[in-house]
Amino acid sequence: AQTVTQSQPEMSVQEAETVTLSCTYDTSESNYYLFWYKQPPSRQMILVIRQEAYKQQNATENRFSVNFQKAAKSFSLKISDSQLGDTAMYFCAFMNHLTAVDSNYQLIWGAGTKLIIKP
Amino acid sequence: DAGVIQSPRHEVTEMGQEVTLRCKPISGHDYLFWYRQTMMRGLELLIYFNNNVPIDDSGMPEDRFSAKMPNASFSTLKIQPSEPRDSAVYFCASSLRDRGLRGYTFGSGTRLTVV
Numbered sequence: 403a404q405t406v407t408q409s410q411p412e413m414s415v416q417e418a419e420t421v422t423l424s425c426t427y428d429t430s431e432s433n434y435y436l437f438w439y440k441q442p443p444s445r446q447m448i449l450v451i452r453q454e455a456y457k458q459q460n461a462t463e464n465r466f467s468v469n470f471q472k473a474a475k476s477f478s479l480k481i482s483d484s485q486l487g488d489t490a491m492y493f494c495a496f497m498n499h500l501t502a503v504d505s506n507y508q509l510i511w512g513a514g515t516k517l518i519i520k521p
Numbered sequence: 522d523a524g525v526i527q528s529p530r531h532e533v534t535e536m537g538q539e540v541t542l543r544c545k546p547i548s549g550h551d552y553l554f555w556y557r558q559t560m561m562r563g564l565e566l567l568i569y570f571n572n573n574v575p576i577d578d579s580g581m582p583e584d585r586f587s588a589k590m591p592n593a594s595f596s597t598l599k600i601q602p603s604e605p606r607d608s609a610v611y612f613c614a615s616s617l618r619d620r621g622l623r624g625y626t627f628g629s630g631t632r633l634t635v636v
Contacts, residue, residue: 447627
């Protein structure tokens with residue numbers, strides 16, 4: 403069974419610093435999709451960034467970028483120039499490509515990392 | 522696009538009462554998911570629908586929970602009778618199956634408190 407592990411329950415950094423959140427996953431498949439979602443105190447779940455496993459290039463979205471290491475099954479999220487508004491729970495999620503094209507269409511979620519940005 | 526719309530945003534009810542949570546998915550999306558989130562158990566998938574048909578309800582905790590999707594633009598999650606341990610945030614999410622890359626779009630959630 404596929405699993406997603408976020409080993410850091412909580413992290414805290416100063417505003418403007420760079421922070422990296424870790425995520426590892428387990429799968430025997432070669433093609434899949436990976437996601438980072440953000441859940442601020444408002445509780446809205448927001449898609450931050452996504453990556454297709456067959457793409458070598460790491461995805462970036464403004465201050466957010468990923469370090470995708472397929473062989474190591476690692477998908478870390480880097481937040482540059484962190485801002486107070488980045489304070490949130492961050493969830494890593496996985497979807498098998500085969501899952502995505504049949505009726506069993508589910509994201510597998512990590513337990514989340516609580517990130518606190520201090521002023 | 523208004524996004525996924527859930528109502529109510531907050532619900533406080535007494536134990537034993539019936540509770541109905543509502544969700545309007547994004548127009549054109551063919552999948553709808555109901556999740557429950559608690560501090561102890563994190564995010565739990567309760568049930569999901571494809572083209573209004575329930576695909577997997579194995580996450581529904583017990584017979585007190587039921588979900589329906591009578592049409593492509595509306596779904597309900599009902600708890601009858603409610604219990605204090607049902608207190609949680611309930612999320613609805615929708616998605617358009619497009620090789621999976623789109624992920625899910627979530628509603629703002631309903632915070633349910635059963636006293």
